Amino acid sequence: MANILVIAEMAPDGKVRKSTHSAITFARNAGGTFSILVLGQGAKAAAAEITGYGAQKVLVCDDAYLANPIVERFAPTVAAVAKNGFDVIAVTASSFGKDLAPRVAAKLGAGYAPDISGVKDEGGKLVYRRPVFAGNAYGNCTLNTAVQVVSARQSEFSAAEPSGGSSPIEDVALAAKDAAAERVEFVGLDAAKSERPDLGEARVIVSGGRALKEKFAEVLDPLANMLGAAVGASRAACDAGYAPAELQVGQTGRVVAPRLYFAIGISGAIQHLAGMKGSKTIVAINKDPDAPIFQVADYGLVADLFNAVPELVTELKKATA
Amino acid sequence: MKILVPLKRVADPDNANKVKVNAGKIETTGLEWKPNPFDEYAVETALRLTENGANPKARLGEVVVVTFGPKETESTLRQALATGADKAIRIDATDDQLDGDVVARALKALVEKEKPDVVLAGKQAVDGDSNQVGQLLAEYLGWPQATFAGSIKSEDDKSLLVGREVDGGTINVRVGLPAVVSVDLRIVAPTSVSSKHSPAHKYPEGVRFAALMAIMAAKKKPLTEMKLADLVSDAALKITYTGFELPPARKAGIKVASVPELVEKLKSEAKVL
Numbered sequence: 104m105a106n107i108l109v110i111a112e113m114a115p116d117g118k119v120r121k122s123t124h125s126a127i128t129f130a131r132n133a134g135g136t137f138s139i140l141v142l143g144q145g146a147k148a149a150a151a152e153i154t155g156y157g158a159q160k161v162l163v164c165d166d167a168y169l170a171n172p173i174v175e176r177f178a179p180t181v182a183a184v185a186k187n188g189f190d191v192i193a194v195t196a197s198s199f200g201k202d203l204a205p206r207v208a209a210k211l212g213a214g215y216a217p218d219i220s221g222v223k224d225e226g227g228k229l230v231y232r233r234p235v236f237a238g239n240a241y242g243n244c245t246l247n248t249a250v251q252v253v254s255a256r257q258s259e260f261s262a263a264e265p266s267g268g269s270s271p272i273e274d275v276a277l278a279a280k281d282a283a284a285e286r287v288e289f290v291g292l293d294a295a296k297s298e299r300p301d302l303g304e305a306r307v308i309v310s311g312g313r314a315l316k317e318k319f320a321e322v323l324d325p326l327a328n329m330l331g332a333a334v335g336a337s338r339a340a341c342d343a344g345y346a347p348a349e350l351q352v353g354q355t356g357r358v359v360a361p362r363l364y365f366a367i368g369i370s371g372a373i374q375h376l377a378g379m380k381g382s383k384t385i386v387a388i389n390k391d392p393d394a395p396i397f398q399v400a401d402y403g404l405v406a407d408l409f410n411a412v413p414e415l416v417t418e419l420k421k422a423t424a
Numbered sequence: 425m426k427i428l429v430p431l432k433r434v435a436d437p438d439n440a441n442k443v444k445v446n447a448g449k450i451e452t453t454g455l456e457w458k459p460n461p462f463d464e465y466a467v468e469t470a471l472r473l474t475e476n477g478a479n480p481k482a483r484l485g486e487v488v489v490v491t492f493g494p495k496e497t498e499s500t501l502r503q504a505l506a507t508g509a510d511k512a513i514r515i516d517a518t519d520d521q522l523d524g525d526v527v528a529r530a531l532k533a534l535v536e537k538e539k540p541d542v543v544l545a546g547k548q549a550v551d552g553d554s555n556q557v558g559q560l561l562a563e564y565l566g567w568p569q570a571t572f573a574g575s576i577k578s579e580d581d582k583s584l585l586v587g588r589e590v591d592g593g594t595i596n597v598r599v600g601l602p603a604v605v606s607v608d609l610r611i612v613a614p615t616s617v618s619s620k621h622s623p624a625h626k627y628p629e630g631v632r633f634a635a636l637m638a639i640m641a642a643k644k645k646p647l648t649e650m651k652l653a654d655l656v657s658d659a660a661l662k663i664t665y666t667g668f669e670l671p672p673a674r675k676a677g678i679k680v681a682s683v684p685e686l687v688e689k690l691k692s693e694a695k696v697l
């Protein structure tokens with residue numbers, strides 16, 4: 104039975120990111136026991152949010168040194184805490200998790216299973232399932248080291264719900280600093296202010312492709328507003344500057360699995376499909392009847408999006424009135 | 425500036441849906457080998473950082489490319505040499521002898537021999553999709569890392585200003601050299617890479633292609649071979665794949681004839697509104 108250390112990720116607003124709940128689900132699915140480590144400036148206040156999830160302990164390292172997400176500052180403390188009897192260190196495979204986890208693995212001499220989509224205990228050994236080749240195959244793997252590090256896909260491990268109880272909070276000390284951290288200076292975070300849900304958490308996503316051109320926001324925003332949806336984009340739309348890079352959905356962008364996904368003016372390249380094939384219901388609007396996106400769409404509409412999307416907004420208003 | 429670029433070949437990523445699984449093993453037979461796109465971007469980035477954009481022939485540094493793979497991966501290295509890299513190293517290995525950890529440990533030993541100022545890797549190999557080698561290497565070396573670089577500005581040859589593409593935005597960091605940087609897609613946009621040697625130069629979008637002359641000349645550039653054992657005494661893998669399988673197929677959908685029909689289906693059939 105594994106004793107798992109879940110690493111919580113803090114958002115700039117001082118709260119625990121919702122994505123952390125996927126790593127908690129991983130820990131529950133793996134069986135055994137788990138604790139949660141919250142690190143960051145203001146971690147103490149944030150920790151109170153996650154005492155109701157069944158962790159043996161919520162460990163807290165609250166330090167101004169951890170104010171910004173510079174993983175060279177986080178890795179030493181994570182590794183030091185991990186050495187207190189933990190078998191598996193788990194993060195959610197967010198950009199922060201993917202940045203941090205291998206550094207921790209290297210510190211611990213641990214094997215690392217990246218971006219896993221499932222876990223099973225087979226006779227006391229954890230078997231991890233992970234997508235390869237843009238999700239066109241799944242590999243089952245085991246790690247040959249006693250201590251193991253994993254990152255769990257947010258789209259495959261649904262957010263954990265509270266389970267009651269109240270885990271005790273315990274302070275942990277900041278570990279000795281790494282010299283490497285002294286060579287990283289945080290200059291700033293450019294983030295577009297958005298009232299929309301995060302792509303990883305949204306129940307509905309409206310994604311647009313190259314076809315939208317400069318009208319990307321003009322056409323998609325009314326639909327997204329109407330549905331309370333997050334907005335996503337194809338690589339081509341991001342590369343062309345129609346949409347910001349952080350909206351990219353796909354193999355090399357965000358991997359999402361909402362209840363409802365709209366692919367609008369997106370052809371359905373392998374790399375895009377890899378990031379949204381897991382969605383429950385997929386709608387595609389494309390003027391090319393042979394576009395590959397239709398092969399994964401539950402509902403396909405062959406139409407000019409510049410007519411179809413405004414009409415869709417009008418019809419949805421009627422239908423939900 | 426001296427830059428080391430680890431370069432992996434992958435089975436044609438635009439046809440990744442043609443991979444087969446046979447007796448629990450992945451087969452990529454019939455798929456052409458291509459350089460991992462992120463690694464091509466890393467080579468392009470390295471070239472931009474070591475040249476004067478206005479005069480691409482004048483090299484202001486050295487770019488060394490390295491791959492782990494069998495003999496035939498030398499053609500991937502030759503391609504990189506033809507686009508402008510200065511020398512190449514092949515570390516003899518087959519895919520099943522490697523995991524990200526062995527690659528990182530071997531790269532550490534190579535870095536200690538070659539002494540680059542920067543290791544520029546891809547953010548992920550698009551076959552294994554692991555996204556780990558750069559970070560592992562940085563920790564093994566005790567170097568800082570700037571992953572997912574969408575822009576790089578070389579200010580003074582002692583540090584890089586890197587725009588990192590993260591969930592929800594861009595984090596700008598300044599890393600002191602030597603450092604490991606892993607590149608993201610937008611790094612090959614026209615003005616993503618700049619250095620004090622070529623301020624405000626605008627490059628064509630994407631990676632450069634080799635001219636025929638350069639392909640011939642690349643045959644004379646140095647390409648050396650090493651054994652994995654020359655770099656790591658312990659080549660044990662930390663990860664074991666026990667089997668592969670294909671993903672479950674998605675059930676076929678339907679085409680709707682109109683927007684009202686679509687809304688009706690979403691409401692009463694899919695029940696997602």
Ligand SMILES: Cc1cc2nc3c(=O)[nH]c(=O)nc-3n(C[C@H](O)[C@H](O)[C@H](O)COP(=O)(O)OP(=O)(O)OC[C@H]3O[C@@H](n4cnc5c(N)ncnc54)[C@H](O)[C@@H]3O)c2cc1C
Nearest residue numbers: 312313314337338339353354355368369370374375390408
């Ligand atoms: C290393 C690498 C990584 C990549 N990672 C990703 C990734 O993570 N995510 C991703 O999305 N892509 C990724 N790609 C890119 C991918 O291969 C495709 O190039 C990209 O997804 C295409 O975007 P698109 O569908 O918007 O554009 P296109 O392929 O150009 O498709 C545009 C579509 O719009 C339709 N259209 C045009 N006008 C209209 C209209 N008026 N009304 C309705 N339909 C219209 C066309 O029929 C066409 O199907 C990656 C590529 C590489 C090499």
Ligand SMILES: Cc1cc2nc3c(=O)[nH]c(=O)nc-3n(C[C@H](O)[C@H](O)[C@H](O)COP(=O)(O)OP(=O)(O)OC[C@H]3O[C@@H](n4cnc5c(N)ncnc54)[C@H](O)[C@@H]3O)c2cc1C
Nearest residue numbers: 430431432492519523524545546548549552554555556557
């Ligand atoms: C057909 C096949 C079979 C495999 N079988 C096994 C197996 O049995 N057991 C096992 O453990 N693994 C196996 N692998 C995985 C694979 O060989 C290693 O995991 C891989 O070399 C490390 O890459 P990564 O996916 O972890 O890289 P990532 O961390 O995703 O790559 C990041 C960057 O690291 C650099 N890089 C990574 N690999 C190389 C390389 N080989 N040469 C040069 N630069 C590189 C590149 O710059 C790349 O962009 C197999 C892979 C394939 C394609």
